[in-house]
Amino acid sequence: xxxxxxxxxxxxxxxxxxxxxxxxxxxxxxxxxxxxxxxxxxxxxxxxxxxxxxxxxxxxxxxxxxxxxxxxxxxxxxxxxxxxxxxxxxxxxxxxxxxxxxxxxxxxxxxxxxxxxxxxxxxxxxxxxxxxxxxxxxxxxxxxxxxxxxxxxxxxxxxxxxxxxxxxxxxxxxxxxxxxxxxxxxxxxxxxxxxxxxxxxxxxxxxxxxxxxxxxxxxxxxxxxxxxxxxxxxxxxxxxxxxxxxxxxxxxxxxxxxxxxxxxxxxxxxxxxxxxxxxxxxxxxxxxxxxxxxxxxxxxxxxxxxxxxxxxxxxxxxxxxxxxxxxxxxxxxxxxxxxxxxxxxxxxxxxxxxxxxxxxxxxxxxxxxxxxxxxxxxxxxxxxxxxxxxxxxxxxxxxxxxxxxxxxxxxxxxxxxxxxxxxxxxxxxxxxxxxxxxxxxxxxxxxxxxxxxxxxxxxxxxxxxxxxxxxxx
DNA sequence: CTATGGCACGGATT
DNA sequence: AATCCGTGCCATAG
Numbered sequence: 001x002x003x004x005x006x007x008x009x010x011x012x013x014x015x016x017x018x019x020x021x022x023x024x025x026x027x028x029x030x031x032x033x034x035x036x037x038x039x040x041x042x043x044x045x046x047x048x049x050x051x052x053x054x055x056x057x058x059x060x061x062x063x064x065x066x067x068x069x070x071x072x073x074x075x076x077x078x079x080x081x082x083x084x085x086x087x088x089x090x091x092x093x094x095x096x097x098x099x100x101x102x103x104x105x106x107x108x109x110x111x112x113x114x115x116x117x118x119x120x121x122x123x124x125x126x127x128x129x130x131x132x133x134x135x136x137x138x139x140x141x142x143x144x145x146x147x148x149x150x151x152x153x154x155x156x157x158x159x160x161x162x163x164x165x166x167x168x169x170x171x172x173x174x175x176x177x178x179x180x181x182x183x184x185x186x187x188x189x190x191x192x193x194x195x196x197x198x199x200x201x202x203x204x205x206x207x208x209x210x211x212x213x214x215x216x217x218x219x220x221x222x223x224x225x226x227x228x229x230x231x232x233x234x235x236x237x238x239x240x241x242x243x244x245x246x247x248x249x250x251x252x253x254x255x256x257x258x259x260x261x262x263x264x265x266x267x268x269x270x271x272x273x274x275x276x277x278x279x280x281x282x283x284x285x286x287x288x289x290x291x292x293x294x295x296x297x298x299x300x301x302x303x304x305x306x307x308x309x310x311x312x313x314x315x316x317x318x319x320x321x322x323x324x325x326x327x328x329x330x331x332x333x334x335x336x337x338x339x340x341x342x343x344x345x346x347x348x349x350x351x352x353x354x355x356x357x358x359x360x361x362x363x364x365x366x367x368x369x370x371x372x373x374x375x376x377x378x379x380x381x382x383x384x385x386x387x388x389x390x391x392x393x394x395x396x397x398x399x400x401x402x403x404x405x406x407x408x409x410x411x412x413x414x415x416x417x418x419x420x421x422x423x424x425x426x427x428x429x430x431x432x433x434x435x436x437x438x439x440x441x442x443x444x445x446x447x448x449x450x451x452x453x454x455x456x457x458x459x460x461x462x463x464x465x466x467x468x469x470x471x472x473x
Numbered sequence: 474c475t476a477t478g479g480c481a482c483g484g485a486t487t
Numbered sequence: 488a489a490t491c492c493g494t495g496c497c498a499t500a501g
Contacts, residue, residue, distance in 0.1 A: 387487055
């Protein structure tokens with residue numbers, strides 16, 4: 001499969017731009033939350049940057065509402081489609097980077113076409129029938145106090161005090177809300193939201209109690225992927241800790257609002273929680289086989305070089321001229337680097353989308369193991385670039401699942417799912433040694449010891465214990 | 474004696 | 488250079 005891009009932004013192609021490269025690299029390693037901080041800092045200290053609220057067509061500058069296409073020039077907003085075989089760009093020209101130095105190279109904010117009703121109303125509608133009339137106002141209060149992540153700002157105690165009601169009354173309502181559709185909405189924290197979701201999965205969870213404990217006690221460790229430490233905290237082996245951590249990250253969503261509410265994001269919302277929102281979204285086109293890759297633009301508005309500042313430079317007082325010029329350069333550099341970051345990520349994701357198309361649409365079993373090195377080769381960039389781009393980022397798949405980008409590089413996921421299905425269909429409890437043989441017939445050569453590991457990762461009990469379970473059913 | 478889990482080593486990956 | 492992953496060896500449980 002020859003995947004080649006129309007243009008190329010690799011190292012060495014722009015020798016004059018070492019500063020660009022350095023900054024692009026560092027930006028590439030950031031996910032959207034970190035990016036927000038970075039941009040906020042830059043906005044604060046650099047007067048040449050400005051953030052315009054609202055949305056603008058990057059091409060014709062027309063102010064937009066919620067259209068995916070700009071109605072004036074039909075520019076497709078921040079999206080590029082990926083066809084099955086050759087890659088198709090819906091907007092073939094991403095406005096050459098660097099071609100226009102200080103003006104116009106704006107980035108665009110990303111908004112899904114969220115014509116859905118507001119989250120609060122949606123949830124309220126689900127539960128209103130179960131609410132006593134005096135509970136309605138409490139529910140409304142909770143729902144209007146949730147932030148865009150679906151997490152409650154403030155505490156239930158406050159609300160109880162506000163209405164002079166016992167805390168337990170509020171808790172009843174809160175519980176109803178949490179169990180409504182975006183599971184876990186209105187929880188007081190990401191941890192609690194996770195617990196609600198965990199509970200709803202019930203016995204589908206491989207290690208329920210351990211997972212619960214991990215969420216309660218090991219949030220910080222969990223989000224940093226420090227499996228070893230997590231293992232120590234819970235008194236279990238590293239592998240098991242890892243399995244649990246991965247299960248939580250892959251199947252639970254710390255931001256219940258996100259899966260429902262699209263991606264609105266504004267300045268100044270700092271998320272205390274450490275688990276992530278997606279940095280990239282892959283969706284499928286309506287009536288179309290194409291997958292659309294979108295990179296999140298985490299700010300609400302349009303970041304650009306302030307044209308007023310630019311004009312001011314011309315008539316700048318002597319002593320300030322130099323300083324302002326530097327500000328201006330840095331501002332446009334930052335914007336260009338951001339654009340390049342986005343572009344790199346989009347290209348990366350496009351290739352992944354092609355290679356892992358089946359995985360994205362069908363599920364774990366169709367994962368195709370691929371290494372970062374191979375991908376780097378395809379992209380024509382250095383390995384470390386891919387590493388940085390992948391690090392700490394997550395993708396929202398068409399199914400709504402949010403997975404870490406690194407999962408696309410899992411070397412054994414497809415074998416593990418194969419293993420799972422083998423065991424699900426078994427009539428007699430198969431020992432690990434037998435499983436090795438069966439897997440080999442299917443083309444997966446792995447050692448007996450490894451089967452045991454995979455089993456453990458998936459939370460499947462050893463053969464002799466499964467025997468008892470099989471007997472029941 | 475067989476099936477598994479723990480530990481640790483070495484090669485691959487990042 | 489640091490980390491991850493598959494595997495082999497050994498101890499232990501059944």
